[in-house]
Amino acid sequence: MKPGILVINAGSSSIKFAVFRDAAQIEPQLLLKGQMEGLGSDPNFRVKDASGQSVEERDEWPRGSSLDHAGALRYILDWLDECASEVKIGAVGHRVVHGGLSYDRAVQVDEGVIADLERLIPLAPLHQPHNLASIRALAEVAPELPQVACFDTAFHRAQPRVAQLFALPRALLDSGVRRYGFHGLSYEYIARRLPDYMPAGKVVVAHLGSGASLCALQDGRSVESTMGFTAVDGLPMGTRTGALDPGVVLYLL
Known part of the structure; x- marks a missing residue:
């Protein structure tokens, strides 16, 4: 068996x-x-x-x-x-x-x-x-x-600290308000397979579907992602706006 x-x-x-x-x-x-x-x-x-x-x-x-x-x-x-x-x-x-x-x-x-x-x-x-x-x-x-x-967030935890930060007070950062990044399992798999097809270096990878994002890889490690605090950030998606100027939300209130 x-x-x-x-x-x-x-x-x-x-x-x-x-x-x-x-x-x-x-x-x-x-x-x-x-x-x-x-x-x-x-x-x-x-x-x-x-x-x-x-x-x-x-x-x-x-x-x-x-x-x-x-x-x-x-x-x-x-x-x-x-x-x-x-x-x-x-x-x-x-x-x-x-x-x-x-x-x-x-x-x-x-x-x-x-x-x-x-x-x-x-x-x-x-x-x-x-x-x-x-x-x-x-x-x-x-x-x-x-x-x-x-x-899905784990792959991005090794990003440079600056890539994980918002321009917000440190107390908010310490409470968990930061850029997490998502689709990490997909990117981790791609990063593991890429050396079979190309030399190590800088690569931008796209995860495209109803949910979508981009991830910048350097030598197989995540250094930046279009998704941030939640999975609604970044690229426009099937049912998510993606990145949106906060002023739009305030205007619509």
Whole structure:
């Protein structure tokens, strides 16, 4: 039986997941990837193998189903036990958008970590609650599995200090009002792969989707990002204005 790692990226109405073979000394090998979408309304389940070929498609829930994150995670684990029995899940990794000042690297989750991350919900209200919901749900469904939180902000914690500051009083900085940067897991992956294609140096990387940002890398390290205190800063996005003159807000009040 292959040792496996389950990776979770939870949203408000979906859970995206991937299963990797945990191979010591080498890069984990992707085995499966899938998603459960339409939670709370019209759930559907899709799984593909590493080559992108469809493995499973199920739409067995009635429209208006109350299937929630806990139910979806239970379904995913049951499906893996039944249909991917050659893989033994030994740990679960979660994408968590905000790690604040306390977490500059991945950390195993416990009640103290969850409490810390709950305090950051006001800084990432579109993402953090759903990330935490999947952690709580999995703890309920499979309490024996260790869970690890991986943070979108962590990659940017090593930025030069000046890149993390606003022109605001020091007391506000000390209270946590600073530039955090986001999409760090995406940028960290790109920074790790870039040396395979080009020599080290200065690079500007774009993360483009409904949420979008740019990151300046120097020798694989983040030195500047368009996102700051929250994930609404920077580039215009699908449902976010991006950088906005504060005077506009005052004018509209």
